[in-house]
Amino acid sequence: MTERSERGPAHKTLEIGMALLIGVFGLVVIFGSLKAGINWGAEGPRAGFFPFYIGAAIVVASAINLWHAQRDDDGRLFAAWGQLRQVMSVVVPTAIYVGSMPFIGLYVASMVFIAWFMRWLGGYRWLTTIAVAVGMPVLTYLVFERWFLVPLPKGPLEDWLGL
Template sequence: MQNQEEQAGLPLRWVELLLALLLVAGALLLISDSLRLGIGWADDGPRSGYFPFRIGIGLAVCSAWVAVQQLLAWRRTRTLFAEHGQLRDVAAVLLPTAVYVCLIPWLGIYLPSALLIAWFMWRNRGYRWWSVASVSVGVSMLVFIVFERWFTQPLPKGPIEHWLGF
């Protein structure tokens, strides 16, 4: 049997309640923007906000229902969404990936991609520095060749690619 510390984690009731409230907020935003665009019919058919308004109403009602159900069952719900160790594992992937996404507008996609691959290889240990460097740079170069040269689809570039003349 696990002790209390091992069982500690994020309760499911909080996750369900917060997600339901977040979806209600998103639905209200959708509804308000649909009202701005117009939710009725024009001479040539439905206006731009007609269908999004109805989807927003459905999403708001369903999400509010989930939130109310969760509040009514609050004391009976003891299930964990995730234990602390599981949340640490998720954060170990989520945080570097979020930094990666934030770096793309300023550095392009190739350098942050190489850094992300290098980070995960270094973090998992067991790889020599030359393996980390060659794989991370090699994958970024391969992506450049495939997308930029073969498919002629430009990906975001940063100052390094411009300095190198790509």
């Protein structure tokens, strides 16, 4: 993986970014703990006592990780741009899928998502695509809502169908 001719973001950049991200998370935890009270009350430690030290440990560990990341630069790529494009081609549609779920319901969103994935990423024929894209949500409906009585999010279409 190291000696590819392709270009892409350096591993080092991502390592540094990750360490910073985790460090910020640690700071948020510390801030939250301070609000909850970090001292040792009359009845043992208060709500923020442990989270405070956990946050502190995160910050310290991230600082060390950051230092390490800064130091060793082996010129490795994190991933080639082509690979990242592949990854993003799943992340972005999934984000749209997840984001649209509260509005159009799980079933419709799933149909569109499966169809999209199979047709454009998988390159399947329309017939196969539609069979799976419709079949799966219908099966899900039967198993979850009918048998196990687990209500899943629904949208206007289900309301209109009266399901």
